[in-house]
Structures are given as structure tokens and as C-alpha cells.
Amino acid sequence: MKYLPLLLSWVLCAGLVASDTAIAQSVESGFRILFEQRSGNCTACHSIPDRQGKKIGIQSTFAPPLDGVGSRLLKTEIVQWITDARALKSQTLMPPFGVDLNTNMAKGRLLTDAQIADVVAALETLR
Numbered sequence: 001m002k003y004l005p006l007l008l009s010w011v012l013c014a015g016l017v018a019s020d021t022a023i024a025q026s027v028e029s030g031f032r033i034l035f036e037q038r039s040g041n042c043t044a045c046h047s048i049p050d051r052q053g054k055k056i057g058i059q060s061t062f063a064p065p066l067d068g069v070g071s072r073l074l075k076t077e078i079v080q081w082i083t084d085a086r087a088l089k090s091q092t093l094m095p096p097f098g099v100d101l102n103t104n105m106a107k108g109r110l111l112t113d114a115q116i117a118d119v120v121a122a123l124e125t126l127r
């Protein structure tokens with residue numbers, strides 16, 4: 001039994017490393033979605049720095065830049081902006097990425113809940 005504390009601290013460390021890895025993967029996936037034309041394509045309207053703080057590719061100035069958004073907005077606000085910004089601003093031109101669409105342009109959702117969670121994890125690192 002004298003090894004119990006050692007065992008417990010090992011389990012705790014392993015748990016922390018595992019959750020760190022999960023967060024890192026979510027952030028990485030989120031940055032991919034932000035920039036990929038086939039998924040989020042957020043740079044079609046926003047300028048967004050990458051993980052090194054660089055603005056890569058062609059980035060629009062149509063919508064507000066997302067620099068520092070992680071310190072400007074609460075996590076719940078970022079989720080709402082992405083899921084359905086109309087709840088915050090009824091006439092917004094920001095597409096509702098988290099609701100079922102039924103338009104000529106798109107059917108179904110633009111992003112899944114898991115993709116939105118990844119995008120939010122990425123945006124939260126922009127401080």
C-alpha cells in the first residue's frame with residue numbers, strides 16, 4: 001500500500017497529459033476548419049492570424065478581424081456567434097453554422113457541434 005500515493009499521482013499525471021493532448025488536437029483541428037474553404041472558410045469574411053500570429057493566404061476585410069477574440073468575447077458568446085449569430089444581431093451577414101439550413105445554396109448544417117467546439121478552442125487561443 002505504500003506505493004498507493006505514487007500510483008495515484010501517476011494516474012493523475014497521465015490524465016492531465018491525456019486531456020492536454022485532446023485540447024491540443026481540438027485547437028489544431030479548429031485552425032484547419034477556420035482556414036479551409038471546404039469547411040469553415042471563415043477567412044472569406046474575416047482576417048484571422050494562424051498559431052504563429054501570421055495572416056496566411058487571402059483574407060477578407062468584410063467582417064471584423066478575429067485577432068484577440070479569445071480575450072474580447074466569452075466562450076459562450078463565441079459559440080453563439082458561430083452557431084447562430086442572428087440571436088445576437090438579427091440582420092447579420094454571418095452565416096448560421098450550427099443550424100439546419102434549407103436554402104438553394106445549402107442543405108443541412110455547415111458545421112457539426114464537434115467542429116464548432118474545435119473552432120471555439122482555436123479562437124480561444126487568439127488573445
Ligand code: HEC
Binds near residue numbers: 042045073078081
Ligand atoms: C459571409 C461572411 C462571414 C463568414 C463566412 C463568417 N463570418 Fe463571422 N461575422 C461576419 C460578420 C459580418 C460579423 C460581424 C457581425 C455583423 O456585423 O453582422 C461576424 C462576426 C463574427 C464574430 C464576432 C466578432 C466580434 O469581434 O464580435 C465571430 C467570433 C465570428 N464572426 C466568427 C466566425 C467564424 C469562426 C467563422 C467561420 C466558421 C465565420 N465567422 C464566418 C461575417 C462572416
